[in-house]
Amino acid sequence: MxxxxxxxxxxxxxxxxxxxxxxxxxxxxxxxxxxxxxxxxxxxxxxxxxxxxxxxxxxxxxxxxxxxxxxxxxxxxxxxxxxFCLGDTGSMFGHSPAPVARAIRRQASRGLTYMLPSEDALAVGRLLAERFGLPHWQIATTATDANRFALRVARAVTGREKVLVFNGCYHGSVDETMVRLIDGKPVNRPGLAGEFRDLTHGTKIVEFNDLDALDAALSDKSVACVISEPVLTNSCMVLPDPGFHAGLHDITRRHGTLLLIDETHTISTAPGGYTSRHRLEPDLFVLGKPIAGGVPASVWGMTDELAAQWSEYDRTREPGFSGMGTTLSANPLQFAAMRATLEAVMxxxxxxxxxxxxxxxxxxxxxxxxxxxxxxxxxxxxxxxxxxxxxxxxxxxxxxxxxxxxxxxxxxxxxxxxxxxxxxxxxxxxxxxxxxxxxxxxxxxxxxxxxxxxxxx
Known part of the structure; x- marks a missing residue:
C-alpha cells in the first residue's frame, strides 16, 4: 500500500x-x-x-x-x-408536520385515490403558480417521474433527441442522466444494473461551471434540454461560480435549447427554491420529495410559451398513449398534503x-x-x-x-x-x-x- x-x-x-x-x-x-x-x-x-x-x-x-x-x-x-437526515430531504420540514398530519387524517376519511381532482387541487394549482412563478403544472409521484415527463415534453416540442447533463448530477433514476465523465470521456455511470444501452448516444455531458464546454456542446442544435440542479448536491456539494446561472440561461436561449431546473434538493434555499431566490427563469421546473411533507409526490411546471408549444404538438400528434403519467399520481391525498405544506409549512x-x-x-x-x-x-x-x-x-x-x-x-x-x-x-x-x-x-x-x-x- x-x-x-x-x-x-x-x-x-x-x-x-x-x-x-x-x-x-x-x-x-x-x-x-x-x-x-x-x-x-x-x-x-x-x-x-x-x-x-x-x-x-x-x-x-x-x-x-x-x-x-x-x-x-x-x-x-x-x-x-x-x-439531520430527514429522509434525505423527504421530511425536510420535520416528521409529520402538524398541518400535514391534520390534512392526511381529514382526507383519509374521504378516499385516497379516484383519478379525479378534489377541492384541494383547486388551491394547489394556484399555490404552485404563486410560489414558483410558472403558470402551468402537472403532478407526479416522484421527481424521477417528473423529470422523465418533462424531458419528453422538451423532446416533443423541439424535435431534438438529446439532453445535456452536468457531470456528477443527480435527477433520480432518469435513464438519460445516468452518465459520467471518466478520464474526460462520456460513459454510462458505473454500476448500472441491467442497462443494455449506451446512454451517451442520447445524452451529452459537460462539467458543472464550464460555460465554454456547455456552449460548444449545444452548438450543433441537437440538444432538446439541459437538465440541471442549481447546485450539485448528490455528490460532495459543488456551488455555482458567480455568473454561471446567468451564462447557462443565455447559452441555452442562444441555441434554442430548453432549460430544466431540478430543485428537489435545493428547495432548502427558500420557499420558492434556489430558482426564486436567484431568479433563474427556467423553461421547466421540477420539485419532488418534500413538496407534500413526506407523502410521495412531485410537481413539474412550465412557462406559457412552452405550454403553447406543447398544446400545438399534442393537438397534432397521432392518437395513443403519451407515455407520461401514472395511475396513482395526482391523487387526493397528495393534494391535501401539498396544500397543507405550501400554505402552512413552507x-x-x-x-x-x-x-x-x-x-x-x-x-x-x-x-x-x-x-x-x-x-x-x-x-x-x-x-x-x-x-x-x-x-x-x-x-x-x-x-x-x-x-x-x-x-x-x-x-x-x-x-x-x-x-x-x-x-x-x-x-x-x-x-x-x-x-x-x-x-x-x-x-x-x-x-x-x-x-x-x-x-x-
Missing part, C-alpha cells in the same frame, strides 16, 4: 478502520432488538431489505424505527436520535429559522475543522449543510468525485449515530428543519468536534 492509499481525507486509513470497528461494536450493543429483527435481513424481502439502498447505510445493520416526530427519530430499542418564517440555525451549524463545523487542522471544508445551500473531507471549494463533478472519502465518511456516520445524531448516509448531508432546535444543532457540533479530535490524533 503506497502512502496516498493509506490516507483518506488527511486521516490514516488504519485510524479510520480502528474507529469504525469500535463504533460498530458500540452500535450493536445499543440495539439488540434491531439486531434480532433486521441484523440478518428481513424475511420476505429480496436481499433482506424492502428497498435495496437500505443496504447503503454504513451502520452494521439498518435501524428499525419505532416512531419519528419533528426532528427526532426513536428506534425500537428506545434510542433517540437528533435527525413559510418565510420557517425558512428564516432554518437558515439561521443552518448558519450556526456551518460556523460550528468550520470551527471544529480549523481547531483540529483537518484538510476539510463545509458547504451550504440554505438549510442544507455538508462537511466534505477534502479542501474546497469544489468546482465540478470530477473534483466532487475525487473528494469523496467513503471509508472515512462511513466511520464518521456510525460514530455520530452512537452520539445520538443521524445524518444522511450519502455525502455527509445535514438538513435543518423548522422543528430542529438550537440544542440539537449544538449537540451535533459537539459530537462532530469529538469525532474530529479522535481522527486528528
Amino acid at each position: 503506497n502512502e496516498a492509499s493509506s490516507i483518506q481525507g488527511g486521516v490514516p486509513l488504519a485510524l479510520i478502520t480502528a474507529l469504525r470497528e469500535r463504533e460498530a461494536a458500540t452500535f450493536r450493543r445499543a440495539r439488540p432488538k434491531s439486531a434480532e429483527a433486521v441484523g440478518k435481513g428481513i424475511a420476505g424481502f429480496l436481499g433482506g431489505v424492502p428497498m435495496h439502498w437500505m443496504h447503503d447505510w454504513p451502520m452494521p445493520f439498518p435501524i428499525l424505527v419505532d416512531r419519528a416526530k419533528g426532528a427526532t427519530i426513536t428506534d425500537i430499542d428506545g434510542n433517540r436520535l437528533d435527525d 413559510t418565510e418564517k420557517n425558512y428564516a429559522r432554518m437558515e439561521r440555525l443552518a448558519g450556526r451549524l456551518e460556523k460550528g463545523l468550520n470551527a471544529a475543522i480549523t481547531r483540529h487542522a483537518l484538510p476539510w471544508h463545509v458547504a451550504r445551500v440554505g438549510a442544507r449543510v455538508e462537511f466534505i473531507c477534502a479542501p474546497g471549494p469544489l468546482r465540478n463533478g470530477a473534483e466532487a468525485e475525487a473528494a469523496h472519502a467513503p471509508s472515512l465518511e462511513a466511520a464518521f456516520h456510525v460514530a455520530l449515530v452512537n452520539r445520538g445524531v443521524l445524518i444522511a448516509p450519502f455525502h455527509n448531508m445535514m438538513l435543518v428543519s423548522p422543528a430542529t432546535t438550537r440544542t440539537q444543532v449544538d449537540h451535533l457540533i459537539v459530537a462532530f468536534g469529538d469525532i474530529a479530535a479522535k481522527l486528528a490524533a
Whole structure:
C-alpha cells in the first residue's frame, strides 16, 4: 500500500478502520432488538431489505424505527436520535408536520385515490403558480417521474433527441442522466444494473461551471434540454461560480435549447427554491420529495410559451398513449398534503429559522475543522449543510468525485449515530428543519468536534 492509499481525507486509513470497528461494536450493543429483527435481513424481502439502498447505510445493520416526530427519530430499542437526515430531504420540514398530519387524517376519511381532482387541487394549482412563478403544472409521484415527463415534453416540442447533463448530477433514476465523465470521456455511470444501452448516444455531458464546454456542446442544435440542479448536491456539494446561472440561461436561449431546473434538493434555499431566490427563469421546473411533507409526490411546471408549444404538438400528434403519467399520481391525498405544506409549512418564517440555525451549524463545523487542522471544508445551500473531507471549494463533478472519502465518511456516520445524531448516509448531508432546535444543532457540533479530535490524533 503506497502512502496516498493509506490516507483518506488527511486521516490514516488504519485510524479510520480502528474507529469504525469500535463504533460498530458500540452500535450493536445499543440495539439488540434491531439486531434480532433486521441484523440478518428481513424475511420476505429480496436481499433482506424492502428497498435495496437500505443496504447503503454504513451502520452494521439498518435501524428499525419505532416512531419519528419533528426532528427526532426513536428506534425500537428506545434510542433517540437528533435527525439531520430527514429522509434525505423527504421530511425536510420535520416528521409529520402538524398541518400535514391534520390534512392526511381529514382526507383519509374521504378516499385516497379516484383519478379525479378534489377541492384541494383547486388551491394547489394556484399555490404552485404563486410560489414558483410558472403558470402551468402537472403532478407526479416522484421527481424521477417528473423529470422523465418533462424531458419528453422538451423532446416533443423541439424535435431534438438529446439532453445535456452536468457531470456528477443527480435527477433520480432518469435513464438519460445516468452518465459520467471518466478520464474526460462520456460513459454510462458505473454500476448500472441491467442497462443494455449506451446512454451517451442520447445524452451529452459537460462539467458543472464550464460555460465554454456547455456552449460548444449545444452548438450543433441537437440538444432538446439541459437538465440541471442549481447546485450539485448528490455528490460532495459543488456551488455555482458567480455568473454561471446567468451564462447557462443565455447559452441555452442562444441555441434554442430548453432549460430544466431540478430543485428537489435545493428547495432548502427558500420557499420558492434556489430558482426564486436567484431568479433563474427556467423553461421547466421540477420539485419532488418534500413538496407534500413526506407523502410521495412531485410537481413539474412550465412557462406559457412552452405550454403553447406543447398544446400545438399534442393537438397534432397521432392518437395513443403519451407515455407520461401514472395511475396513482395526482391523487387526493397528495393534494391535501401539498396544500397543507405550501400554505402552512413552507413559510418565510420557517425558512428564516432554518437558515439561521443552518448558519450556526456551518460556523460550528468550520470551527471544529480549523481547531483540529483537518484538510476539510463545509458547504451550504440554505438549510442544507455538508462537511466534505477534502479542501474546497469544489468546482465540478470530477473534483466532487475525487473528494469523496467513503471509508472515512462511513466511520464518521456510525460514530455520530452512537452520539445520538443521524445524518444522511450519502455525502455527509445535514438538513435543518423548522422543528430542529438550537440544542440539537449544538449537540451535533459537539459530537462532530469529538469525532474530529479522535481522527486528528
